[in-house]
Amino acid sequence: MQNRPVRSQHAKAPTTASLLRRTLRSRLSSPQGSLGRLRNPTHPSSHNHSTLSSPSFLYEMLENVERLDYYRSGGGYHSVQIGDRFCERYRVVHKLGYGAFSTIWLARDERVSKYVAIKVCCADEVHQEEEILSRFQSVCQRGSQGPNRRHSCFVTSPARCSLADTREASTCGLFKLDVARSLAAQLTRAVAYIHEQGLVHGLYAKYGPPEPESVVRLDGQPLSPGVPSDVWSLGCTIWALLSCRPLLEMMLKTEDDATAQLVDILGPLPAEWWGRWPTWGKFSTQPGEDARPVEGRWVWGMETRFEEWVVKMRREDRRGMGELGEEEGRAFLEMVRGMLAWRPEDRLTTRGVYGDGVDEEMGAAGVGGGAE
Numbered sequence: 001m002q003n004r005p006v007r008s009q010h011a012k013a014p015t016t017a018s019l020l021r022r023t024l025r026s027r028l029s030s031p032q033g034s035l036g037r038l039r040n041p042t043h044p045s046s047h048n049h050s051t052l053s054s055p056s057f058l059y060e061m062l063e064n065v066e067r068l069d070y071y072r073s074g075g076g077y078h079s080v081q082i083g084d085r086f087c088e089r090y091r092v093v094h095k096l097g098y099g100a101f102s103t104i105w106l107a108r109d110e111r112v113s114k115y116v117a118i119k120v121c122c123a124d125e126v127h128q129e130e131e132i133l134s135r136f137q138s139v140c141q142r143g144s145q146g147p148n149r150r151h152s153c154f155v156t157s158p159a160r161c162s163l164a165d166t167r168e169a170s171t172c173g174l175f176k177l178d179v180a181r182s183l184a185a186q187l188t189r190a191v192a193y194i195h196e197q198g199l200v201h202g203l204y205a206k207y208g209p210p211e212p213e214s215v216v217r218l219d220g221q222p223l224s225p226g227v228p229s230d231v232w233s234l235g236c237t238i239w240a241l242l243s244c245r246p247l248l249e250m251m252l253k254t255e256d257d258a259t260a261q262l263v264d265i266l267g268p269l270p271a272e273w274w275g276r277w278p279t280w281g282k283f284s285t286q287p288g289e290d291a292r293p294v295e296g297r298w299v300w301g302m303e304t305r306f307e308e309w310v311v312k313m314r315r316e317d318r319r320g321m322g323e324l325g326e327e328e329g330r331a332f333l334e335m336v337r338g339m340l341a342w343r344p345e346d347r348l349t350t351r352g353v354y355g356d357g358v359d360e361e362m363g364a365a366g367v368g369g370g371a372e
């Protein structure tokens with residue numbers, strides 16, 4: 001079989017983000033481009049995986065395809081082709097995606113006639129993910145021999161379309177209200193469960209991939225339900241389930257603009273944080289709780305965004321995506337505010353978000369039965 005790079009299964013029509021990436025890519029690959037010889041600044045592999053570090057691009061970059069120069073003998077990605085067979089059992093039928101240290105493939109388990117996802121890790125990569133995943137589902141680990149090194153592989157259930165892709169595929173960019181409510185409840189329940197297992201999603205180290213870390217109490221007691229560190233992301237995701245636009249839009253923003261946007265939405269920074277934002281004067285009349293936007297600044301707070309992107313969009317949409325009642329709208333805003341409190345310790349816990357009645361309501365609605 002011919003050795004050709006394989007695009008992920010979810011490759012799709014260009015979006016604004018992909019067009020932007022394409023523009024950046026053409027600048028990167030242009031011989032005259034001022035960025036032409038820069039190493040990829042955000043690829044974690046170029047920082048903390050010695051076998052993968054690469055000072056320049058060898059191949060033209062392909063959209064939805066991993067960096068091809070990280071396929072190399074003695075390290076890096078393992079070359080997998082459609083039709084390959086692993087362990088005399090799993091036949092590769094499609095590609096699902098790739099990460100900084102792995103490629104992910106859809107395969108047919110010929111022994112039990114089922115589809116599976118196989119994550120094929122970079123050579124000699126020790127993957128903590130397998131150990132963590134195995135707490136939640138049965139994960140089958142295997143190894144595959146590359147030209148020089150061994151690549152660990154693990155087999156899990158294939159997931160379906162991501163929430164972001166699903167929403168993007170809808171013409172109005174909205175989920176039906178019942179669907180959004182159900183997804184928000186299921187997601188919160190899943191995050192609460194992960195926290196109860198003693199895991200939180202770790203913070204990004206500089207340029208590193210997210211790694212889940214075990215949280216262990218020194219007194220040996222179980223964790224309280226809802227260590228607030230994933231809660232911020234959950235709040236942003238729940239907002240996006242109800243709204244046609246994300247609450248925080250960080251693309252192409254400078255650090256200053258991003259901070260100012262957060263202040264517009266969440267209110268003034270905690271008193272002791274202002275000193276760490278030396279340029280606050282461009283945006284705010286004064287530091288502290290009484291900060292107001294400087295004259296002439298056009299501010300879109302959380303309520304305005306809610307009114308425009310949730311209430312109005314849902315009211316004006318003719319497909320009947322569903323409108324929130326006043327009380328539900330108020331409760332929603334209060335919940336999102338609680339999840340996006342500035343200080344992590346002030347944020348709602350997943351238990352606080354989830355409430356005690358959710359299990360019964362979801363059960364009554366017949367929601368959230370299976371993992372798929």
Ligand SMILES: Nc1ncnc2c1ncn2[C@@H]1O[C@H](COP(=O)(O)OP(=O)(O)OP(=O)(O)O)[C@@H](O)[C@H]1O
Pocket residue numbers: 010096097098099100101102103104117129156157158159160209
């Ligand atoms: N089980 C699965 N089913 C369907 N698609 C999957 C599955 N696992 C991964 N993918 C696809 O592959 C992409 C990358 O996978 P994943 O998020 O596991 O990589 P990563 O954690 O960034 O990689 P790495 O562990 O190498 O740093 C996902 O965004 C998704 O599109």
